[in-house]
Amino acid sequence: MSAALGPTVFGIDPLYVGGVGLAEVLITLLKVGVAFAVLLVAVMLMIWFERKLISDMQNRIGPNLAGPFGIFQTLADGIKLFFKEDLIPEQSDRLVFKLAPYLSLVPAFLVFAVVPVGGDFSGGDGRVTLFGHETFLQVSDPPVGILLVLAMSSVAVYGVMLAGWSSGSKYPLLASVRASAQMVSYEAALGLSLAAVLLKSGSLSTNQIVAEQSVWNWNLWVTWVVPMVIFLIAATAELNRPPFDLVEAEQELVGGFHTEYSSIRFALFFLAEFMNTITMSAIIVTLFLGGPNGPDFTTVGWLSGLLWFFIKLMLFLFAFVWLRATLPRFRYDQLMDLGWKLLIPLSLGWLLVLASYDVAGDRGWNRAAAVIVMLAIMAALAGLLALALRAARQRRELDPQGGFA
Amino acid sequence: METAVFIVCAAIVLAGALGVVLARNPVHAALSLVGTLFGMAVLFLNLEAHFLAAVQIIVYAGAIVVLFLFVIMLLGVDRLEDLSVEPITGQRTLAILVGLGTFVLAVAFLLSSSIGPTGPKILTLDITENFDQYSNLRQIADVLFTDYVYAFEATAALLTISVVGAVVMSRRMARSDEAQESAGDD
Numbered sequence: 001m002s003a004a005l006g007p008t009v010f011g012i013d014p015l016y017v018g019g020v021g022l023a024e025v026l027i028t029l030l031k032v033g034v035a036f037a038v039l040l041v042a043v044m045l046m047i048w049f050e051r052k053l054i055s056d057m058q059n060r061i062g063p064n065l066a067g068p069f070g071i072f073q074t075l076a077d078g079i080k081l082f083f084k085e086d087l088i089p090e091q092s093d094r095l096v097f098k099l100a101p102y103l104s105l106v107p108a109f110l111v112f113a114v115v116p117v118g119g120d121f122s123g124g125d126g127r128v129t130l131f132g133h134e135t136f137l138q139v140s141d142p143p144v145g146i147l148l149v150l151a152m153s154s155v156a157v158y159g160v161m162l163a164g165w166s167s168g169s170k171y172p173l174l175a176s177v178r179a180s181a182q183m184v185s186y187e188a189a190l191g192l193s194l195a196a197v198l199l200k201s202g203s204l205s206t207n208q209i210v211a212e213q214s215v216w217n218w219n220l221w222v223t224w225v226v227p228m229v230i231f232l233i234a235a236t237a238e239l240n241r242p243p244f245d246l247v248e249a250e251q252e253l254v255g256g257f258h259t260e261y262s263s264i265r266f267a268l269f270f271l272a273e274f275m276n277t278i279t280m281s282a283i284i285v286t287l288f289l290g291g292p293n294g295p296d297f298t299t300v301g302w303l304s305g306l307l308w309f310f311i312k313l314m315l316f317l318f319a320f321v322w323l324r325a326t327l328p329r330f331r332y333d334q335l336m337d338l339g340w341k342l343l344i345p346l347s348l349g350w351l352l353v354l355a356s357y358d359v360a361g362d363r364g365w366n367r368a369a370a371v372i373v374m375l376a377i378m379a380a381l382a383g384l385l386a387l388a389l390r391a392a393r394q395r396r397e398l399d400p401q402g403g404f405a
Numbered sequence: 406m407e408t409a410v411f412i413v414c415a416a417i418v419l420a421g422a423l424g425v426v427l428a429r430n431p432v433h434a435a436l437s438l439v440g441t442l443f444g445m446a447v448l449f450l451n452l453e454a455h456f457l458a459a460v461q462i463i464v465y466a467g468a469i470v471v472l473f474l475f476v477i478m479l480l481g482v483d484r485l486e487d488l489s490v491e492p493i494t495g496q497r498t499l500a501i502l503v504g505l506g507t508f509v510l511a512v513a514f515l516l517s518s519s520i521g522p523t524g525p526k527i528l529t530l531d532i533t534e535n536f537d538q539y540s541n542l543r544q545i546a547d548v549l550f551t552d553y554v555y556a557f558e559a560t561a562a563l564l565t566i567s568v569v570g571a572v573v574m575s576r577r578m579a580r581s582d583e584a585q586e587s588a589g590d591d
Contacts, residue, residue, distance in 0.1 A: 096432065144542065147459035154467025158439070161471065165432060165478055177478055184471055204456075204542060 014127055015135035027130055031139050032113075039112055043274045047074040050274075050321045057325040078267060086263040091168030100166060101261070101268035104159030107152035108275040113139035114148050114206045115282045118292045118306035121211055126292070128302050136207055137292075137305070145206040146198065149283055150191055153238055157183045159272065160240075160247065160257050167260035176257040178332065179240060179247035185339045186237040186244075192347035193230035196223045196354055197287050210291035218290040223354060228288040230347045235280045237339065240273070241320055243327035244335060281316035285309060345385060349378040410451045417444035431477045435470055442466045456542045 015024055048063065048071055055062025063070030088097060118137040119126030127134045142148060157180050164176020198204060200222045201212040213219055220228050237244040248256035258269045285291055289312045292305030330338070353374045360370035417440060424437025442465045449458035491497060549557050 093430075093432070096436070142455055144455040144459040147456070147463065151459055151462040151467060154463055154471070157467070157471055161474055161478075162432075162436075165474075173478065177475070180471060180475060184468065184475075187467070 015133055035139050042278050044074045046274050053321045054325050081267040082264050084263040089260045093166040096162050096166035100159050100163035101265045104272035105268050107156040108272040111149050111152045111279040114145040115286055116207050116210050116291050117309050121293050141205055141207045144204045146204050164257035169260055171254045172257050172259045175247055175253045186234045189234040189343035193227040196227035196351050199354055206286055213290040213293055215293055215295055220288045226350045230343050239276050239280055242324040243330050281313050285312040407451055414444045414447045435473045439466050439470050
């Protein structure tokens with residue numbers, strides 16, 4: 001369609017401007033390979049980090065035998081799992097049973113493709129020069145970048161759901177029904193809190209979103225903190241991490257959706273789970289904390305971006321482990337209440353507040369007044385919702401059989 | 406290149422569609438449907454309709470088929486169906502007739518239109534200068550919130566009403582059951 005911009009199917013990338021030759025293909029392949037390898041190594045380190053940190057928090061030593069500080073423990077576990085016998089239950093649906101782990105794993109990898117991990121965004125749009133070619137430090141920058149994240153997180157539901165169903169056993173089925181209900185509900189909150197960011201940056205492309213945020217002017221402040229809190233909670237639920245890990249509630253479900261899995265397939269599920277933790281943290285950094293943005297404290301232009309990104313990423317990874325060590329698991333009805341009755345209305349309302357602020361600016365109205373009016377309307381609606389919920393609860397108590405809970 | 410992608414995707418779409426019809430297990434049928442939807446999404450990408458491709462996956466694959474699967478699993482109908490019984494008499498003949506009719510209509514439409522089934526392309530802007538205008542999210546939004554705003558709002562209202570209706574009906578059902586249990590109580 002446009003010769004000047006090159007193929008836009010894979011996104012707008014300065015690399016493809018002026019045609020695609022062998023060098024461009026090789027650079028793209030290199031980026032894909034590096035992203036793949038980095039993710040795998042990151043998962044290995046993340047599992048070690050989590051086990052080590054959580055044992056510190058619980059006054060234990062944790063893995064300490066394989067390699068210095070036990071850093072190769074994950075590798076050892078992986079090799080062990082790889083060589084274990086692969087069992088497929090008699091009652092299972094064999095094809096789907098084999099397919100399910102990949103449906104978990106592939107989306108986990110793909111999400112990372114749209115994350116800009118580095119580049120100099122101070123003034124520019126994060127271009128770096130790789131082997132004499134200008135490009136972005138992300139595998140791909142599709143025009144709908146952030147929707148790809150949502151799409152992949154909705155595809156990941158299939159992995160969990162089908163794994164539970166195809167096992168042909170009741171605990172995995174229960175867990176997978178629970179999990180898919182949870183993931184589908186929290187996707188709504190995830191998407192709505194994300195809409196606030198999109199409203200402010202005016203683009204779906206992750207590169208643009210990062211470029212819109214300058215050194216300190218992060219979306220966290222621009223959207224007034226609330227969307228990030230909602231996103232963080234919804235992401236934790238989407239990742240099935242504690243305190244929302246009902247999917248793997250060992251005490252109630254034996255193991256969870258992967259009870260019947262063993263050997264390498266089991267390892268694939270865990271690989272996907274930890275990879276999702278990393279990629280989701282990276283997405284939060286990209287959306288709310290300005291990605292690689294930050295004051296340049298090195299003299300090398302490209303290094304600062306990478307370091308800032310890594311520091312911010314570690315903050316969230318640490319927070320996820322911290323949550324796991326601290327918070328007790330939610331009950332199922334509490335989980336659904338939080339998602340549907342608090343997070344979704346709140347994120348929708350906040351989006352309207354932000355929009356009213358923008359509209360007031362465009363029309364030359366008093367911005368503060370517009371926001372105060374919107375907040376008053378929100379408060380009134382929240383009051384109505386609370387009233388309705390209270391009335392429903394009272395009726396349920398009077399008449400426990402009537403209607404649905 | 407575009408033709409090659411089209412051929413591969415068309416094959417996937419058709420294989421998925423056949424799978425939906427022919428698979429005896431409802432879960433396999435639903436999975437075939439997902440395959441079809443993914444093929445369609447790539448076809449949209451091939452036409453540089455990125456937004457439609459993403460929405461196709463988020464809404465159809467991510468929400469609707471998940472709900473199908475959810476219902477199948479919750480109701481426990483995930484078993485092989487007995488295809489020898491015909492719940493509504495004559496439904497197979499009717500299905501074949503309607504299917505053929507739709508096919509003939511589609512082919513006739515394709516053959517009769519000179520500018521292709523989707524009409525002329527709206528995009529007339531210089532892409533290199535108007536990167537933002539080029540984004541098809543913006544194009545869709547422009548059309549949706551100007552020319553088709555009433556249709557859009559009406560659809561939104563319809564969906565809301567159907568949700569409210571579903572809730573009301575499911576609550577009513579539960580109560581009428583109870584009323585039958587305690588008949589003559591009131």
